[in-house]
Amino acid sequence: MHIEIEVDKTAHIFAFMQSEDIVYPSYFNDSSRQMRVVIDSYTEIISFNQEFFLNYATMKPVYMEWLSDKLDKNLSKFLYESTKPRKQDNILTNLEYVNKVMQDELQQPNIEIFDLFSKRKLASYCHLSRSTFNSEIKNLQENNLIVE
Numbered sequence: 001m002h003i004e005i006e007v008d009k010t011a012h013i014f015a016f017m018q019s020e021d022i023v024y025p026s027y028f029n030d031s032s033r034q035m036r037v038v039i040d041s042y043t044e045i046i047s048f049n050q051e052f053f054l055n056y057a058t059m060k061p062v063y064m065e066w067l068s069d070k071l072d073k074n075l076s077k078f079l080y081e082s083t084k085p086r087k088q089d090n091i092l093t094n095l096e097y098v099n100k101v102m103q104d105e106l107q108q109p110n111i112e113i114f115d116l117f118s119k120r121k122l123a124s125y126c127h128l129s130r131s132t133f134n135s136e137i138k139n140l141q142e143n144n145l146i147v148e
Helices: 050-059 061-083 088-105 119-125 130-142
Strands: 002-007 010-016 034-038
Touching: 010 061, 010 088, 010 119, 050 061, 088 119, 088 130, 119 130
Parallel strands: none
Antiparallel strands: 002 010, 002 034
16 A cells, blocks of 8 residues: 655656555645545555544553554654655665565565556656656666566
């Protein structure tokens, strides 16, 4: 599962969500950007009434602490995604991260990155043009750092 953000009428992968992450409604209340959640594979989602939960969590501090920890984790992830290096030499780091998320989350053990995501989407996630991304992928393959 990942969150996409729309820039110039084109959707770009912003962040990958993992097991036990929460998607807090206020992420999508900002009218200056269009965001959406995209489900890439089998996912179980639990929805709850935000107001009811916050009222309950006020009475049970352990739940408020849980929510604070989850929001802190998401904020850290979003800050990293917003400030990650945009150089082409970081493409391997970005692909390794996506692969780690896939291996942690997917039920199918032998699925590959390129089976789930187009090169255009991955180039967007790496903040590279498609041509630069393709060139870098070719270099990584020639150096036997990745297999397509």
